[in-house]
Amino acid sequence: MLKPLGDRVVIELVETEEKTASGIVLPDSAKEKPQEGKVVAVGTGRVLDSGERVAVEVAVGDRIIFSKYSGTEVKFEGNEYLVLRESDILAVIG
Amino acid sequence: MLKPLGDRVVIELVETEEKTASGIVLPDSAKEKPQEGKVVAVGTGRVLDSGERVAVEVAVGDRIIFSKYSGTEVKFEGNEYLVLRESDILAVIG
Amino acid sequence: MLKPLGDRVVIELVETEEKTASGIVLPDSAKEKPQEGKVVAVGTGRVLDSGERVAVEVAVGDRIIFSKYSGTEVKFEGNEYLVLRESDILAVIG
Amino acid sequence: MLKPLGDRVVIELVETEEKTASGIVLPDSAKEKPQEGKVVAVGTGRVLDSGERVAVEVAVGDRIIFSKYSGTEVKFEGNEYLVLRESDILAVIG
Amino acid sequence: MLKPLGDRVVIELVETEEKTASGIVLPDSAKEKPQEGKVVAVGTGRVLDSGERVAVEVAVGDRIIFSKYSGTEVKFEGNEYLVLRESDILAVIG
Amino acid sequence: MLKPLGDRVVIELVETEEKTASGIVLPDSAKEKPQEGKVVAVGTGRVLDSGERVAVEVAVGDRIIFSKYSGTEVKFEGNEYLVLRESDILAVIG
Amino acid sequence: MLKPLGDRVVIELVETEEKTASGIVLPDSAKEKPQEGKVVAVGTGRVLDSGERVAVEVAVGDRIIFSKYSGTEVKFEGNEYLVLRESDILAVIG
Numbered sequence: 001m002l003k004p005l006g007d008r009v010v011i012e013l014v015e016t017e018e019k020t021a022s023g024i025v026l027p028d029s030a031k032e033k034p035q036e037g038k039v040v041a042v043g044t045g046r047v048l049d050s051g052e053r054v055a056v057e058v059a060v061g062d063r064i065i066f067s068k069y070s071g072t073e074v075k076f077e078g079n080e081y082l083v084l085r086e087s088d089i090l091a092v093i094g
Numbered sequence: 095m096l097k098p099l100g101d102r103v104v105i106e107l108v109e110t111e112e113k114t115a116s117g118i119v120l121p122d123s124a125k126e127k128p129q130e131g132k133v134v135a136v137g138t139g140r141v142l143d144s145g146e147r148v149a150v151e152v153a154v155g156d157r158i159i160f161s162k163y164s165g166t167e168v169k170f171e172g173n174e175y176l177v178l179r180e181s182d183i184l185a186v187i188g
Numbered sequence: 189m190l191k192p193l194g195d196r197v198v199i200e201l202v203e204t205e206e207k208t209a210s211g212i213v214l215p216d217s218a219k220e221k222p223q224e225g226k227v228v229a230v231g232t233g234r235v236l237d238s239g240e241r242v243a244v245e246v247a248v249g250d251r252i253i254f255s256k257y258s259g260t261e262v263k264f265e266g267n268e269y270l271v272l273r274e275s276d277i278l279a280v281i282g
Numbered sequence: 283m284l285k286p287l288g289d290r291v292v293i294e295l296v297e298t299e300e301k302t303a304s305g306i307v308l309p310d311s312a313k314e315k316p317q318e319g320k321v322v323a324v325g326t327g328r329v330l331d332s333g334e335r336v337a338v339e340v341a342v343g344d345r346i347i348f349s350k351y352s353g354t355e356v357k358f359e360g361n362e363y364l365v366l367r368e369s370d371i372l373a374v375i376g
Numbered sequence: 377m378l379k380p381l382g383d384r385v386v387i388e389l390v391e392t393e394e395k396t397a398s399g400i401v402l403p404d405s406a407k408e409k410p411q412e413g414k415v416v417a418v419g420t421g422r423v424l425d426s427g428e429r430v431a432v433e434v435a436v437g438d439r440i441i442f443s444k445y446s447g448t449e450v451k452f453e454g455n456e457y458l459v460l461r462e463s464d465i466l467a468v469i470g
Numbered sequence: 471m472l473k474p475l476g477d478r479v480v481i482e483l484v485e486t487e488e489k490t491a492s493g494i495v496l497p498d499s500a501k502e503k504p505q506e507g508k509v510v511a512v513g514t515g516r517v518l519d520s521g522e523r524v525a526v527e528v529a530v531g532d533r534i535i536f537s538k539y540s541g542t543e544v545k546f547e548g549n550e551y552l553v554l555r556e557s558d559i560l561a562v563i564g
Numbered sequence: 565m566l567k568p569l570g571d572r573v574v575i576e577l578v579e580t581e582e583k584t585a586s587g588i589v590l591p592d593s594a595k596e597k598p599q600e601g602k603v604v605a606v607g608t609g610r611v612l613d614s615g616e617r618v619a620v621e622v623a624v625g626d627r628i629i630f631s632k633y634s635g636t637e638v639k640f641e642g643n644e645y646l647v648l649r650e651s652d653i654l655a656v657i658g
Contacts, residue, residue: 002441002467005433010467035168041467044433049237049613051428052145057099057138065096065168065177072466074411074441083441083466090166090177091096091104091135129262143331143425146239151193151232159190159262159271184260184271185190185198185229223356237519240333245287245326253284253356253365278354278365279284279292279323317544331613334521339475339514347472347544347553372542372553373472373480373511378629378655381621386655417655420621425519427616448654450599450629459629459654505638522615527569527608535566535638535647560636560647561566561574561605 002076007046007056007086011037011071012079014063036093037082038063046086056086063093096170101140101150101180105131105165106173108157130187131176132157140180150180157187190264195234195244195274199225199259200267202251224281225270226251234274244274251281284358289328289338289368293319293353294361296345318375319364320345328368338368345375378452383422383432383462387413387447388455390439412469413458414439422462432462439469472546477516477526477556481507481541482549484533506563507552508533516556526556533563566640571610571620571650575601575635576643578627600657601646602627610650620650627657 002010014036042056058064070088074081096104108130136150152158164182168175190198202224230244246252258276262269284292296318324338340346352370356363378386390412418432434440446464450457472480484506512526528534540558544551566574578600606620622628634652638645 001470003470004467005462005465008466047424047430048141048145049143049425050145051424051426051430054141054145065170067166072443074466076441076469086099089099090102090168091098093170094095094097142235142239143237144239148235148239159264161260180193183193184196184262185192187264188189188191236329236333237331238333242329242333253358255354274287277287278290278356279286281358282283282285330517330521331519332521336517336521347546349542368475371475372478372544373474375546376471376473377658379658380655381650381653384654423612423618425613427612427614427618448631450654452629452657518611518615519613520615524611524615535640537636556569559569560572560638561568563640564565564567 002041002074002081002083004041004043004083006043007054008043009039009056009058009084009086009089010041010074010081011039011064011066011084012081013037035065035068036063037066037084040081058086058089058092065090065093096135096168096175096177098135098137098177100137101148102137103133103150103152103178103180103183104135104168104175105133105158105160105178106175107131129159129162130157131160131178134175137180152180152183152186159184159187190229190262190269190271192229192231192271194231195242196231197227197244197246197272197274197277198229198262198269199227199252199254199272200269201225223253223256224251225254225272228269231274246274246277246280253278253281284323284356284363284365286323286325286365288325289336290325291321291338291340291366291368291371292323292356292363293321293346293348293366294363295319317347317350318345319348319366322363325368340368340371340374347372347375378417378450378457378459380417380419380459382419383430384419385415385432385434385460385462385465386417386450386457387415387440387442387460388457389413411441411444412439413442413460416457419462434462434465434468441466441469472511472544472551472553474511474513474553476513477524478513479509479526479528479554479556479559480511480544480551481509481534481536481554482551483507505535505538506533507536507554510551528556528559528562535560535563566605566638566645566647568605568607568647570607571618572607573603573620573622573648573650573653574605574638574645575603575628575630575648576645577601599629599632600627601630601648604645622650622653622656629654629657 004010039062045053045055047053067088071082071084098104133156139147139149141147161182165176165178192198227250233241233243235241255276259270259272286292321340321344327335327337329335349370353364353366380386415434415438421429421431423429443464447458447460474480509528509532515523515525517523537558541552541554568574603626609617609619611617631652635646635648
């Protein structure tokens with residue numbers, strides 16, 4: 001298991017099979033990078049100058065929209081994850 | 095539904111049909127990018143170093159003027175939205 | 189009406205007709221950009237890290253001098269305004 | 283009268299007639315830009331994150347040395363002023 | 377022994393022998409730089425503006441994932457270490 | 471007299487006559503810029519976000535080492551001074 | 565004696581004679597810049613926004629590893645020193 005630090009969040013990408021109007025499945029390079037993910041682990045939150053730790057606003061299992069190209073790709077036990085900072089998350093799908 | 099994080103706000107663009115003096119409807123590329131939007135969701139607000147969370151100054155339904163080219167475009171359930179930071183919002187039309 | 193957010197201020201430009209020594213009225217492009225404006229709306233002020241909100245130092249009706257090229261031009265109900273941050277205002281004419 | 287905002291200060295430039303060794307008065311372009319001014323108005327001071335407002339360290343009438351090329355030139359009622367931030371002031375001549 | 381300062385952490389790189397599908401062991405230059413390490417020493421943590429010191433979130437012995445190319449390589453008593461800032465650590469493997 | 475503002479310090483440069491091995495006195499342009507000075511005036515210190523003013527760590531008469539090329543040269547009553555920020559001072563010679 | 569200001573530290577470089585495998589002593593330009601030093605003086609520490617002064621984490625006599633190319637070289641009474649900020653120090657050898 002990956003336990004992210006601070007205000008970091010580990011997500012799995014949520015990809016949807018894309019077909020063109022004519023029904024042809026597009027290969028990966030022809031698709032836009034995904035902007036959607038599912039949270040698999042959250043950090044303990046960032047620490048303010050006052051010493052208070054602010055809990056991350058998302059929870060494990062949440063589906064989120066994040067800024068394209070943000071985060072760091074990590075391979076772990078054969079799976080691919082993305083480690084984001086909470087500030088890279090735009091919205092939760094709820 | 096999209097629930098934006100922190101001081102983020104989700105808006106729908108408010109576009110007005112534009113006609114030239116001669117009555118010709120202009121196609122999209124000939125128009126300036128819109129600067130007006132309607133708030134559809136607001137985040138919980140940003141957290142100060144003191145630990146206090148500051149509520150976003152706009153509310154769902156507000157019509158706003160925002161800085162051109164700011165924010166991130168998001169497609170969700172067939173609709174297009176823009177996720178802005180509160181600081182990208184110049185004024186509320188009230 | 190436009191209600192600016194945070195430490196923003198909405199102003200109308202104050203332009204004075206400019207004549208050359210020979211009495212010719214100069215067209216707009218030959219004049220320097222105005223540096224003077226009249227405040228038409230003020231925001232609620234910026235929030236400090238302590239949580240305190242600091243009222244904007246100018247009031248509606250004040251005539252101000254502001255930094256050239258600062259602010260964002262906004263058209264609203266046929267009028268042109270400039271949305272400034274309070275920090276773009278150099279001085280009040282009083 | 284000009285009332286500067288925050289930690290701003292309005293000054294008049296103090297220029298001294300410059301002669302070369304041979305007694306020729308130098309035209310303006312041949313002189314270095316002045317670094318000396320007289321304070322004509324001071325702002326209310328900047329606001330700290332604690333909410334405290336810090337009074338400007340200079341007073342009306344003070345003669346000051348300031349960083350060359352800093353500040354914004356403002357014409358008001360036929361006179362030329364320079365609006366500086368307090369941090370552009372190096373020292374008071376006392 | 378190396379005792380890192382502040383929010384710094386000393387790690388040893390964890391490298392795994394890499395074989396291609398055909399069983400050929402890849403020389404070092406053909407492999408991606410490692411992203412995995414084992415913590416061998418932790419600093420006392422960073423000091424907040426409030427004066428509070430925040431303990432580092434990782435402990436000696438932890439296996440971590442860190443941002444590629446971050447940190448400073450240090451040779452000490454014949455061994456190679458990497459000195460990271462805590463903020464370069466993405467996640468703990470736990 | 472020059473009274474520096476905030477965390478500023480006024481110094482006189484301390485120059486030592488430099489001779490080459492053959493006893494030739496080097497003209498000014500052939501020497502490195504001095505890094506040593508004597509404090510002639512100190513400001514009231516910088517103000518922290520807490521509102522506290524922190525006294526400058528050097529006193530009038532102190533000989534100091536400062537970062538080359540830092541500070542602003544000021545001529546006053548025929549003398550040349552350098553106005554430094556306290557943070558440009560590396561060490562006191564004591 | 566040099567008394568560094570704030571969070572600064574004065575160190576002497578610790579250089580080790582380097583021989584190639586064949587026993588040839590390398591001249592200085594062929595060696596990497598040293599990364600090791602001995603602390604000879606420490607400042608009073610940096611002041612936080614809360615007004616608290618944080619003591620430097622190293623003490624006179626400590627041997628340290630520091631970031632290459634950081635700090636300012638200073639000659640004093642015929643010796644060469646390096647003035648570092650505490651944040652340039654990676655670790656203490658203990």
